[in-house]
Amino acid sequence: MDAAELKAAQAPLRERYVSDPDAARTPVRASGDFRDPGVTATIDGFAGPVRAGLHEATGGDGSDACSGDMLLEALLGCAGVTLRAVCTSMGLDVRSARLRADGVFDARGTLGIDRAAPVGVTDVVVTASLDTDADDAQLARLAMSVERYCVVGRSLAEKPRFVVERA
Numbered sequence: 001m002d003a004a005e006l007k008a009a010q011a012p013l014r015e016r017y018v019s020d021p022d023a024a025r026t027p028v029r030a031s032g033d034f035r036d037p038g039v040t041a042t043i044d045g046f047a048g049p050v051r052a053g054l055h056e057a058t059g060g061d062g063s064d065a066c067s068g069d070m071l072l073e074a075l076l077g078c079a080g081v082t083l084r085a086v087c088t089s090m091g092l093d094v095r096s097a098r099l100r101a102d103g104v105f106d107a108r109g110t111l112g113i114d115r116a117a118p119v120g121v122t123d124v125v126v127t128a129s130l131d132t133d134a135d136d137a138q139l140a141r142l143a144m145s146v147e148r149y150c151v152v153g154r155s156l157a158e159k160p161r162f163v164v165e166r167a
């Protein structure tokens with residue numbers, strides 16, 4: 001897809017959302033359950049079910065997906081698609097890309113050992129190494145645009161609300 005095709009695909013959506021802002025509110029969802037044994041939650045993903053479990057740092061054996069890794073995978077997927085859309089829109093040729101998301105979590109916070117220790121993934125850095133002729137100003141604009149328009153990245157700034165209810 002080139003810049004003209006992307007613009008053509010998005011033009012009717014843009015027009016609709018300008019004339020009807022409520023139409024732009026797009027639901028997203030995930031679902032899962034306790035179908036598998038152990039301290040796990042099985043999440044129904046795009047490519048099939050994924051069993052999330054305790055990280056080895058919190059008592060797991062490493063056989064289940066780590067939810068922190070899954071968070072970074074979602075972030076990296078969103079950032080990668082956003083980056084590619086912005087490159088396409090800017091007409092930048094990217095011959096190849098290597099994408100990486102890194103972060104840490106303090107197991108003391110997760111295990112309730114130290115209330116002062118943070119709970120959650122912190123120090124998150126998303127890195128895109130591009131084989132491109134883009135200049136430094138264009139790369140800076142790309143980074144700024146991904147930070148601005150990556151839905152998952154922006155969502156991390158707002159804490160979710162948790163509801164536990166009787167079935």
